[in-house]
Amino acid sequence: MDKAPHPFTFRDYRFYWIARLSSTIAQLSMVIVIGWQVYDIARRTMGVHAAALQLGWIGLAQFLPLLALTLVTGWTADRVDRRFIARSTAFLEMLCAAALFAMAWTGTTTLPALFTVAALLGVARAFAGPALGAIAPNLVPPAVLPTAIAFSSISWQSGSVIGPALGGYLYAAAPWAPYAVSTVLFAVCIFCLMFIRPLPRRAIGGSTNPWAQMIDGLRYVRKNRLVLGAISLDLFAVLLGGATAMLPVYAKDVLHVGASGLGNLRAAPSFGSAIMALTLSIRPLKRNVGVKMLCAVGLFGLATTAFGASTWMPLSLACLAILGASDMISVYVRQSLIQLWTPDDMRGRVGAVSSLFISGSNELGEAESGFLAGLIGPVPAVIAGGIGAMLVAVSWGWWFPELARAKTFDPPQTLEDIPLEKEPAA
Structure with a gap:
């Protein structure tokens, strides 16, 4: 059998990859600094618990x-x-x-302004996630898609390593610098996206009513037990194990490493993810992919628990790197299954549901961690979350046996091969 071509042999995929990398660096340079500024401004007038609560908000x-x-x-x-x-x-x-750059340049940054920008970034990500996720399968043949997903993850994880560290170091040099660099990087992203050629699209099947078409995406995810199990596993595991929300607290009040140390802490999970993504691009998973995803989520919880208890910077960085590597395995398996097991005319709507779950596990997980830290303290909150993530891995293996039975990424040949939940008899 001929070896599948490399994703970079496809012109449009190369532009897509560079766009993902530049936008990720820009996004996470901003996010890490926004979190630091929120905590720093709140910390001046509030206690540690109250300031941590602002990270939840x-x-x-x-x-x-x-x-x-x-x-x-x-x-x-x-x-x-x-x-x-x-x-x-x-x-x-x-x-x-650009707005954050102007405020930082003039020294007018306030909590309301940071919250407003955060909400606008949420709107942008809400639309970008389904669109970008649905673009990728149209840029390469199906046989190349798992490798393309791994390389897309490399661009994301590389940006996740570079972005937080860059944001932390630039902010330490000048508060306006990370926002200036992010503005330029978003311009690079737009430039690359302009060169992607028109994409083939299929007409939406089923009802012609827009609201009914929207609901069809939710219905498909609910009925496809494999897709639902994969998406919800990530949601609840990361929702409970959201250690990254507490990194400003750990940097300032637990490990005492400052803004530059915060950049290193925020980059550590992505460093582990990038190494694992590179490994998977060279040696992709082929057998027992569902079981490996469940084990990876369990390891994610264990690493989160160890990080929560650590007061030594090298150990904390190692735990975060392991956390990121295990999460990468879960992401790789989940995205491959979702993209290959979802019809093209449904990918946008299924991708939107997936983005909701992913963001729920990230932003909502940060909110949960912030609120719990406000009640019981940052360290107990992180430890409890890690234990919860391990319990989720065990529970999902029981509730969704379809995950354990997913041996390969091979897509279904017919609609009857998809593990859909049966409609109750009338």
């Missing part, structure tokens, strides 16, 4: 737009040119970065 500010817009964004990604959506959202993010 900032996570919620980014999550609520996604929650409110999920049905609309998925439907839009299946009806409107996905390239146009990606370019428009990158332009909105560029405007947000």
